Amino acid sequence: MKVAVLYGGTSKERDVSLSTGKGMIQALEQLDHDVIGIDFDPHQINTLWEQLKQVDVVMIGLHGKQGEDGKVQGLLELMGIPYVGSGVLASSLAMDKAKAKQVFAMHDIPIAHSQSFHYRQSRGDIERTIKQTFSTPYIIKPNQEGSTLGLTVIESDEQVADAIKTAFTHDSDIIVEDYVSGRELTVSVLGNKGDEQALPIIEIVPKSKYYDYESKYAEGGSEHIVPASLDEHMTELIQHYAQTAHRALGCETYSRVDFILHEDRGPIILEVNTLPGMTPTSLYPDAAAAVGLSYAEMIQLFIDLTLAKYS
Known part of the structure; x- marks a missing residue:
């Protein structure tokens, strides 16, 4: 088959996407497909059309904005080109953390308390509201960003102003949420609509205090325990929440759902990744390997x- 891989792009997760794209291209070549690797540039749409009009299917190895947020998916749909992964609405919803939380709550999936703010609001009012509403530790982060970019864990009031400024450099909306301590867990979901399955749960043990960018992508930055050491009831509950979140957002083919397992409150959903990383240190390939893929x-x-x- 003739398969195009979109990778790179213009988001702040470009470096991760380059690694994901490289892995996808190597695998497709190993499978004897005719592969076209395309470093995606949204300003070169005419060139993109010429490259894509003869392909059978597109794999999207992009991460972050203009890749994971539904824009590329909408473009491919307008072009009439089949692509792997979730559609426009699911991609956009999953990327918008505040909207996704509303969907999760509607389906009785436990979430952390949060509040969002827009850049047109007074910075002083935002800072005041945050300090009055949240108790340390808590998190300030962009509403639409991945890989923990622009995220600050607030441990003292002195951090708040700079954290707000940092988050707003990544997005026009920011989200503040309670920091929930506990075990970092992730569940990969696989399958077409109505036939999705949750793969074995992975526990992530970061080498640093928090599961930050370095922990995610640096070699040896974290340890992945698969399957996670959980009793049968907790395993089934978390996998159920993952499948429910995947379906509630309308995700397709594959996704990865992240949780914190709090000692008293149980599993708290963090987010759904519609285009999870496929780098050598990524979690989804580890989960696939656990079922023999x-x-x-x-x-x-x-x-x-x-x-x-x-079809």
């Missing part, structure tokens, strides 16, 4: 599921 077999399965959807 090599990286290349996982990529082929994504394509097979996609073509079944379009």
